[in-house]
Structure formats: C-alpha cells, structure tokens
Amino acid sequence: MQSLFQISRHCRRVDTVGKHLVMAANNVVTNSKTEPTVGMIIIGDEILKGQVKDSNSHYLCKRLYRLGVRVKKISVVTDDLDEIANEVKEFSAKYTHVITSGGIGPTHDDLTFEGVARAFEEPTYHHPELVKLCGKFFGTTDVTSPKLKLALVPKSAKTNYGINKQTGEQLIYPLVSVRNVYVFPGVPPLLERAFDSLDELFLNPGTIFHTKVVYIAKDEVSITPILNQVNDRFKKDVILGSYPDFYNSYYKVKLTLESQNMEKLSEARQYIEDHIGKEQLVDYDPHPLEDASERIYRTIEGSGTDPLDIKIKSAIRTIEECIEKYKLSEVCVGFNGGKDCTVLLHLCYAVIKKKYPEFNDKIQSLYIRRGLPFPELEQFIEKGVKTYNLDSISLLGRIRDSLGELKTSHPHIKAVLMGTRATDPYSEHLKSFSMTDADWPQFMRVSPILDWSYSDVWTFLRRFSLPYCILYDRGYTSLGSMENTHPNPKLAWRDEKGITHYKPAYLLEDWHTERDGRN
Helix, strand or coil: CHHHHHHHHHHHHHHHHHHHHHHHHHCCCCCCCCCCEEEEEEECHHHHCCCCCCCHHHHHHHHHHHCCCEEEEEEEECCCHHHHHHHHHHHHHHCCEEEEECCCCCCCCCCHHHHHHHHCCCCEEECHHHHHHHHHHHCCCCCCCHHHHHHEEECCCEEECCECCCCCCECCCCEEEECCEEEECCCHHHHHHHHHHHHHHCCCCCCCCEEEEEEECCCHHHHHHHHHHHHHHHCCCCEEEEEECCCCCCCCEEEEEEECCHHHHHHHHHHHHHHHCHHHEECCCCCCCCCHHHHHHHHHCCCCCCHHHHHHHHHHHHHHHHHHHCCHHHEEEECCCCHHHHHHHHHHHHHHHHHCCCCCCCEEEEEEECCCCCHHHHHHHHHHHHHCCEEEEEEECCHHHHHHHHHHHCCCCCEEECCCCCCCCCCCCCCCEEECCCCCCCCEEECCCCCCCHHHHHHHHHHCCCCCCHHHHHCCCCCCCCCCECCCHHHEEECCCCCEEECCHHHCCCHHHCCCCEC
C-alpha cells in the first residue's frame, strides 16, 4: 500500500510539472522573468476593521517561498462585489497564480465566487459535483437553500481534490479554481489543510531560493556604508534585506541574503563578515525551543571537561531523577520570571520532551507573587507561560503561606523544582533534594542548578539564545519587587553628556555584587 501511495505521489508530481510547462507556454501573463509569481487577495471586512487577525497571508508566503514561488503582492479588500472583481481581474493578468482567502460561505457577505465570475465575465451556476457534496454535508440539494451557495461557482470552475500526505487519502471537499485563480477558505485550519494537500499545484520545479541570515551586534546606521557596498557588489545575484531590532537582547540588526546562486550567496556572506568584523556577528537561534532537547543533550554527551557542561549534565540528571521519582502530575516548576528559573524552565522543558516525546499536556508551573511586581516581569512571565505551554499556578503572599495554599488547592503536587542557587540567601545548606522544614507545608524541593554561579547562568542563557526579562538589559542583576529592586550601580556608566546609563546584567564582572541593586 505504501509503495502504491508513493507511486501515486510521483505521478501527481510529474503531472504537476507538466502543467507548469504548459502554463509557461500558454499563460497570458507576459513577464521577462520565467519564475512564477503569486498575487494574494485577502477578503473580509473583519480583517480591515481589525476584528480578526490575518494569519493566512503569513502562512501562505512561507509555504510558497519554500516551493520556489515569489509572492509579489498582497491585497486586502472589503466584502464588496466590485472590489473583489476588479482586484481578481487585475491580479489574474499580472501574476502566474492568484490566491484568494475568505468570502466563501452561505451568508450575504460571502461574495468571492460571484466576484471571480464577474472578473472573467462569466455566469455562475450550481456545480453538480458541489451540489452533491453539499447534500452530503448539509442534508439538502435544494438550490434555493443558503447552504447551497457554496456550490454556486463561476461557469468555468474546476474542482481540485487534495491528497492527505499522511494517509494518502483524497480529501472529501475540493478546492475550486477558475483559470489561474485559486479560491481558498478564510478559516486558517481549513486553508492550511487545503494548501498542504495541493501545494504541488504551485511548485516551481526549476527554482530554489537559498537564504542566509546574519545577525549583527552593531546598529544599522553604523553598518549602512558596508550594506551599500554589499548591495552594489552583489545586487545582480543577491537580494539583501536589513531589519533593525531595537528590543532584541542578542542582536541589533538582522540581515537576510537571498539568491538562486549558492556560490554568490556565500561570497556575499563572507564579504559581510570580512568588512563588518567576525566579532560583530552574533550566533543566534531564533527558535530555541524547536530542538531544545537535542541541543541540551548534545551538550552533555561524552566526557566533556567544560565546567558549565559538567554542571548542565548534573542538572539534567537531577531533573531526570525527579520525574522518575514523581509523576509529571505530581511536579511543578517554579517560574517567577527571574534569570535562574528561566534556566531551570528550559532545562525541565528539554528533559520532559526527551523523556516523554508524546507528552503534549501543559507543564505545571508555580509563580508566587510578592510585593509590587515589575510590569516588564509580569509580561515576561505571561510570555513564558505561552511559549513553554505552562499551566501556571499563580499565588499571592508570603512563600510559606502560598505553599500552604498550594497544598490545599493542588494536593496531588509533591515536588517543586526550584531555580535556587547556593549563593542565594538561606540556601547554602540545601541539597539537590531537600524536604521543606517540618513546620512548613511538606514539599520536596528539587534544586538542579544549586552549584551554578552567576556567570554560569548568563553563559547558559546566551549560549542557547533564550529569551529573558528585559529588565536585565537595563542594569538589573537580581529581581525582586519594585519597592526593593534597582539597577546595579556596578553596571552604571556616563555618556559624554553626563547622563547615567547601565550595561546589561550579563556584563557584570564581579558576581559577588549580584544583589547590590536589592535593598
């Protein structure tokens, strides 16, 4: 069966390539360049009113780029028949493919099919095949029913049935196309499923876009002369993009280099390194969670002698021991947004994904809020909860009282993983596994990074490009509440105007002064 499925897919691919060759010969679009293009039309008042966020164009642009197809223009139009028709007519004449999204359904403002018909001066009719399918879905083939509006399409409409690439089965409902216009639904999951099953319709077999991304520590203004040189030297073969980021903790400018010529692309990349300076290039991973387990466990393989690698290995073993002793439902991870528990959270995430690859539930986390928290810290915690898919238990008050509340509200929790280090106040006596004191609510305190230093924490965070609270880039080295926390004076410096600034926390040289910003 699998071999038949593969043969079927190869046949479909050959057929697709053949269609592209025919299209290249017969397409009404006149373009000196042979590479196919796409014009995208997003339809819906709700998009223009800001009531719904358009994620479809972002998804389609990424997928089409990988297929070797360049998106030339994206237009968002209202639910207006003339606007839809005019845009479709213009796009169809300009681009190899036109993709529409939205405006399909039974209501008065679902006008896409009618708009496409008007663009090509065609009548609409109830397509027999679609009427039959609507009858199966809605239980009626009465063409006067609003539900049958889904079957009312332009006269020359074609039906394109996608193939589920996991099962090899044909999808039940087709995608409708009219000439070079493909009419996709507006609901993101439906659009994505349809495109995934029919992406070979848009495949450009002769084009591969090679891309390199370079992250620069300098600001854009200071490297502009070099960027101009790169563009002048390589613009025939390489497209250069420059994107400043004023809030990233790792780099200031992201450069993208794109070309169909891999050799020229490498030359442009080397030119940038030679002229900006290798020391200004940042080794940055924009998606640190995608391969978190693989990267962390690769670090601890073998008998490495790097002191931090040894500590990472020890921390991993402690976390593994914890989730071997306790069920995941009996464990929660302390996450209050600080640098130490950010390290802990990432380590726990990596271990859980390694040991339980099928685990898709939320990881339990604990946040005990004390005093007046920084808004930036609260925002970072909220972002971390989403990024790491946490079930956050948020409690307010003193630690002892909050643990008592946790014992009452979540009696199944037996162990709390903590980002405590031995240099923290009252922590020098702790071991990797330590029960709370007898007169406290009883929990096993698990401290995987107990022996880590301030420098270890920052080396780990930045080695793996992990996001951290923005306050650390403003000179804060230890975070408490707004009442008792200030930038560390050891990181202060003055500019030529006498204005005081603070270097980021990872540049603190004497870790003994870590808490100098705390009252």
